[in-house]
Amino acid sequence: MNAIPGWFYLAILAAIFAALTAIFAKIGLEGVDADYATLIRTLVIVLLLGIYVTAMGKWVNPATLSKKSLLFLLLSGIAACASWLFYFRALKLGDAAKVAPVDKLSLVLVAIFASLFLNEKLAVKDWTGILLIVGGIILLGLKK
Numbered sequence: 001m002n003a004i005p006g007w008f009y010l011a012i013l014a015a016i017f018a019a020l021t022a023i024f025a026k027i028g029l030e031g032v033d034a035d036y037a038t039l040i041r042t043l044v045i046v047l048l049l050g051i052y053v054t055a056m057g058k059w060v061n062p063a064t065l066s067k068k069s070l071l072f073l074l075l076s077g078i079a080a081c082a083s084w085l086f087y088f089r090a091l092k093l094g095d096a097a098k099v100a101p102v103d104k105l106s107l108v109l110v111a112i113f114a115s116l117f118l119n120e121k122l123a124v125k126d127w128t129g130i131l132l133i134v135g136g137i138i139l140l141g142l143k144k
Contacts, residue, residue, distance in 0.1 A: 019100070025088060026096040034088040042084070098140050105137050 029037050053059050062070065083106075090099045111130050114120040122130075 022091065022096045022100040026091050029088065029092050034092040035085060038084050038088045041088075042081075101140050102137055104133070108133055108137075 025037065025041070065073075087099070087103055090103070108130050111122060111126070115122060
């Protein structure tokens with residue numbers, strides 16, 4: 001049997017913290033505007049990442065980055081901002097147990113975009129799993 005690659009464990013940790021994010025955010029949104037809550041969350045992220053990057057000695061002058069890297073990191077930041085704004089608004093209106101899985105439609109879109117734009121090749125078993133995710137999202141979206 002093949003060993004589980006290191007990225008898999010990091011992805012599991014990311015999933016655990018993403019799940020906690022949804023639960024903590026849903027509780028924290030009570031009586032708070034969703035957009036303002038997103039700002040607070042973002043400020044915490046900026047502060048903690050600033051401390052971490054500095055402590056690890058990873059800080060570099062952004063002007064030394066390639067124009068391509070800087071452009072795509074800025075685009076990623078814009079996309080993340082839009083994602084978080086919509087996510088927090090959805091959490092404010094809906095159940096966390098439904099909003100978070102539907103938000104994970106991003107998994108399907110990442111697979112499609114990676115295939116189209118990054119020339120990543122996915123096996124039939126991978127596409128099968130992705131189709132199962134789509135089925136689960138459709139079930140969650142159906143009214144009772």
